[in-house]
Amino acid sequence: QVQLQESGPGLVKPAETLSLTCSVSGDSVGRGGHFWTWIRQRQGQGLEWIGYIYYSRSTSYNPSLQSRVTISLDTSRNQFSLTLNSVTAADTAIYYCTWGLGDWSQGTLVTVSS
Amino acid sequence: EIVLTQSPGTLSVSPGERATLSCRASQVFDSTYLAWFQQKPGQAPRLLIKGASIRATGIPDRFSGSASGTDFTLTISRLEPEDFAVYYCHQYGSAPWTFGQGTKVDIK
Numbered sequence: 001q002v003q004l005q006e007s008g009p010g011l012v013k014p015a016e017t018l019s020l021t022c023s024v025s026g027d028s029v030g031r032g033g034h035f036w037t038w039i040r041q042r043q044g045q046g047l048e049w050i051g052y053i054y055y056s057r058s059t060s061y062n063p064s065l066q067s068r069v070t071i072s073l074d075t076s077r078n079q080f081s082l083t084l085n086s087v088t089a090a091d092t093a094i095y096y097c098t099w100g101l102g103d104w105s106q107g108t109l110v111t112v113s114s
Numbered sequence: 115e116i117v118l119t120q121s122p123g124t125l126s127v128s129p130g131e132r133a134t135l136s137c138r139a140s141q142v143f144d145s146t147y148l149a150w151f152q153q154k155p156g157q158a159p160r161l162l163i164k165g166a167s168i169r170a171t172g173i174p175d176r177f178s179g180s181a182s183g184t185d186f187t188l189t190i191s192r193l194e195p196e197d198f199a200v201y202y203c204h205q206y207g208s209a210p211w212t213f214g215q216g217t218k219v220d221i222k
Binding site for chain 1: 115149151153158159160161164170171202204206209210211212213214215216
């Protein structure tokens with residue numbers, strides 16, 4: 001079973017950059033077969049797909065976030081990362097990283113506030 | 115973008131009863147790429163069904179999924195106390211991937 005653990009600041013100031021890293025154990029981010037994905041969930045709301053990266057480093061992003069988001073892969077550290085620029089309060093959410101459909105991180109709350 | 119509309123928003127069911135949850139897509143897509151998730155408060159979503167009808171590893175057989183055109187159904191044949199949760203459908207066949215807004219199954 002693949003295990004995923006996010007790391008990164010829990011508090012980000014408005015207009016700044018949100019950066020999260022997902023550390024993977026039990027599989028290699030450089031191996032094909034599944035998408036490495038970021039999903040978020042605002043308080044009391046549903047799930048929102050942010051985007052994914054494949055082992056080939058091809059990416060796909062939610063059009064609503066595309067101008068601000070980057071997902072990258074670090075095979076040497078077996079991690080993948082999320083960067084979201086120019087954040088606002090609307091970006092306050094629990095952020096999950098996933099491997100395929102079945103393996104999810106526990107989620108990390110990121111609050112955007114001054 | 116494929117919009118997934120789930121109904122009802124809330125379903126009140128007694129333990130032991132059957133629950134039927136609906137997910138309708140705004141356009142046709144390959145049902146191979148439709149999944150259902152269960153989420154309980156404070157927890158990450160758990161995969162129940164992939165490929166519209168294939169139970170994920172360890173999922174009890176009281177959970178079943180089906181597809182007909184743009185209509186997808188999750189059925190819980192006999193609700194157990196641990197099944198009261200929010201359920202989401204999710205399509206991952208056409209970018210951008212999308213989720214339904216969720217159906218909350220609560221105790222009647």
